[in-house]
Amino acid sequence: MSDTIEKRLLELGVTLPEPAAPAANYVPFVISGNLLFTSGQLPIKDGRLMAMGLLGRELGTEAGKLAAKWCAVNVLAQARVALGDLARIKRVVKLTVFVASTPDFTEQHLVANGASDFIAAALGDIGGHARSAVGMAALPMNAPVEVEAVIELSRN
Numbered sequence: 371m372s373d374t375i376e377k378r379l380l381e382l383g384v385t386l387p388e389p390a391a392p393a394a395n396y397v398p399f400v401i402s403g404n405l406l407f408t409s410g411q412l413p414i415k416d417g418r419l420m421a422m423g424l425l426g427r428e429l430g431t432e433a434g435k436l437a438a439k440w441c442a443v444n445v446l447a448q449a450r451v452a453l454g455d456l457a458r459i460k461r462v463v464k465l466t467v468f469v470a471s472t473p474d475f476t477e478q479h480l481v482a483n484g485a486s487d488f489i490a491a492a493l494g495d496i497g498g499h500a501r502s503a504v505g506m507a508a509l510p511m512n513a514p515v516e517v518e519a520v521i522e523l524s525r526n
Contacts, residue, residue: 375456378492379446389447390414393510399452404460404523406452410468410516411444412509413437422512426475429514434477435484438467441517442485446492449521462489462499463520470509478503485517 379386392398392409400407413420413436421437423429429437442465450456467482469475482503490497499519509516 375493378494382488382491384443384492386443386447386450387414389444389451399448401452401523404525405463406449406521406523408445408448408519408521410518411441411448412511412513412516413440414444415440419511419513421514423514424470424472424475425477425481425514426472431477431480434469434481434514437513437515438481438484438517439488441467441515442488445489445517445519449519453523458523459493459496460522460524461496462493463522464500464502465489466518467501467503468506468509468516469503470507470514471505475505478505481515
């Protein structure tokens with residue numbers, strides 16, 4: 371399966387980066403039983419935030435979707451480090467997508483599709499997941515989106 375995931379990532383034009391180190395007092399992931407919990411991942415691309423600001427003010431929905439995609443890329447990068455091999459993923463259980471937005475912005479669910487669409491494309495059937503998309507007043511470092519995941523693991 372890892373070969374399939376790696377092939378899909380190549381087809382999507384994505385190389386998983388080295389994941390960012392924690393920016394505060396937390397760990398980047400925790401494995402409990404057969405579940406992997408990732409800490410929130412920001413839209414870091416090439417070592418820096420690829421977008422900043424609030425949806426509905428500095429950024430539109432399409433820019434938010436792209437930011438959410440890069441959060442999801444970083445979720446998979448953390449999963450690869452945690453698991454050693456993405457083939458250990460049995461299924462993505464849930465994504466929580468936090469969207470920094472103005473009070474009148476109501477397209478958090480569309481922004482979150484950037485993460486959901488990427489996970490589904492990269493992982494296929496095991497990428498189908500439950501999801502929450504939540505509007506926030508602000509996120510760390512002025513990031514527009516943050517994504518965390520719960521991933522079920524195969525018992526290898």
